[in-house]
Amino acid sequence: MKEIDSNKEAWSKISEDHYHTFLAELKSGNHQLNDYIQKELGDISGKSIIHLQCNTGADTIVLANQGAKCVTGVDLVPENIFYARKLASDLGVTNVTFFESDIMTLSQVYSGKHDVVFTSEGVLGWLPDLNIWAKTVRNLLHDDGFLYVFDSHPFFLSLDESKLSGEIYEIKYPYFGKTPDIDDSIGGYASEAKHGVKAYFWMHTISDIINSLSSAGMYIEFFHEYPENFYNSGNMLPSAKTGLFQYPYNADKYPMSFSLKASVYHSNQTN
Ligand SMILES: C[S@@+](CC[C@H](N)C(=O)[O-])C[C@H]1O[C@@H](n2cnc3c(N)ncnc32)[C@H](O)[C@@H]1O
Secondary structure, three states: OOHHHHHHHHHHHOOHHHHHHHHHHHHHOOOOOHHHHHEEEEEOOOOOOEEEEEOHHHHHEEEHHHHOOOOEEEOOOHHHHHHHHHHHHHHOOOEEEEOOOOHHHHHHHHHEEEEEEEEEEOOOOHOOOOOHHHHHHHHHEEEEEEEEEEOOOOHHHHHHHHHHHOOOEEEEEOOOOOEEEEEEEEOOOOOOEEEEEEEEEEEOOHHOOOOHHHHEEEEEEEEEOOOOOOOOOOEEEEEEOOEEOOOOOOOOOOOOOOEEEEEOOOOOOOO
């Protein structure tokens, strides 16, 4: 798919910069899962985790260091996989493995089963089809396994983020839009932004997320919405919560991020 090929090239432009940023952060102890993830993911000790869209593996390594038995990182971009392996080797982390795959075709090339599918912070919009994603997630799980997601909230993603610091709410990206937004820049959160390759980003509604999972045989354990986000979209302040940013005016106005946990559905579950 031409859009995914273009995204692959775009993300490859910042792999090396991400590696340097994350190596420094991990060495200094400044790279942590955000507060909501830490509280909601629960005890992962002894678990086999697959981390989808793992980038250069920084969060994969954090999960591995929190007692998981093994963590497998998957990403579209070969350069990300190269640097993820290098990051793990530099830090002496051995209970991680990484491989390259498009999530849209992962089920065709991989049949491993895990206790947890983990995916977070800038993920779903890079995928054109959440029904394929949800079926893939189900296929990756043991029957008693679960999925954990933390990502930007679709309502926030529909707004013009350049105006939010002035508390102006303007829909820029149609909430129900089906065609991807095309940007000519990538990165900016752990590297300088790079320009010149098209990056395609799809809008998925809350109902797209929930319904794709329930159609794939997953049971929603919780869905939470938060006024903080995991990156600074312009003039935000660091939140008191680790790894999050917030506008001072937005204690209760609109959601910027969400989390969800979904387990494999069993017919004895009632609601
Ligand atoms: C914002 S980053 C996610 C970073 C993440 N928070 C982490 O754990 O480091 C998005 C990632 O999605 C990956 N990606 C984009 N499209 C993908 C696809 N179709 N299949 C697999 N990975 C994809 C990109 O290569 C990039 O590493």
